[in-house]
Each structure stands twice: as C-alpha cells, then as structure tokens.
Amino acid sequence: MIAVDGFAAGDLPADEVAEPDLDGGGASTFSTDVFDLDGDGHYETTVRATDAGITVATDIDGDGVTDKFTAFGRDGQYRTWEIFREANGIGRGEMIEFGEL
Numbered sequence: 001m002i003a004v005d006g007f008a009a010g011d012l013p014a015d016e017v018a019e020p021d022l023d024g025g026g027a028s029t030f031s032t033d034v035f036d037l038d039g040d041g042h043y044e045t046t047v048r049a050t051d052a053g054i055t056v057a058t059d060i061d062g063d064g065v066t067d068k069f070t071a072f073g074r075d076g077q078y079r080t081w082e083i084f085r086e087a088n089g090i091g092r093g094e095m096i097e098f099g100e101l
C-alpha cells in the first residue's frame with residue numbers, strides 16, 4: 001500500500017515536491033518523463049514512475065517551481081495538491097482533490 005497518507009499537505013516543500021518520498025523509505029524512481037501538454041513549447045509536466053506509484057508534477061506558470069502535484073498509488077488512490085509559495089519563500093501544499101481511479 002502506498003503511503004500517500006504520509007504526505008502532510010501543510011509541509012510539502014515546493015522545491016522538493018517533484019521528488020516526494022512516497023513510501024517513507026525512499027522509493028526508487030524507475031522512469032521520468034516530461035511532457036508539454038498544452039503545446040506551448042515549455043515542458044511543464046513531469047511524470048515519474050516509482051515502485052510506489054506514479055507522480056505528476058506540473059509547473060503551470062513556467063517559473064521552475066511545481067504548482068500542482070498529483071500522486072497515484074498502486075491501489076488506485078490519487079491525491080492532488082496545489083503548491084503555493086508564500087512571501088517568506090516557504091512552499092505550502094493544499095490538497096485540492098483526492099479519490100480513487
């Protein structure tokens with residue numbers, strides 16, 4: 001079972017959100033793919049497959065920092081966070097969606 005429950009939405013550091021520790025023990029990454037889903041020439045979406053599941057990180061505004069992050073577990077559960085950077089530079093995540101595929 002994937003430990004997405006281990007994600008504390010309040011303390012996701014934006015700089016590290018692209019490589020979350022999904023199982024708490026250091027999931028090994030099998031593949032990383034980048035996509036330009038909206039076709040503007042900027043590859044804003046990073047998809048990583050690990051032994052814990054698949055994560056999708058999207059940098060919507062192209063500033064190099066992930067804005068939206070979704071984790072899909074092997075059990076079919078998914079959760080999406082929106083990442084904010086506060087004035088003091090600290091990233092913060094807020095869960096905006098979750099469910100089962």
Ligand SMILES: [Ca+2]
Pocket residue numbers: 035036037038039040041042043044
């Ligand atoms: Ca794009």
Ligand SMILES: [Ca+2]
Pocket residue numbers: 059060061062063064065066067
């Ligand atoms: Ca961004």
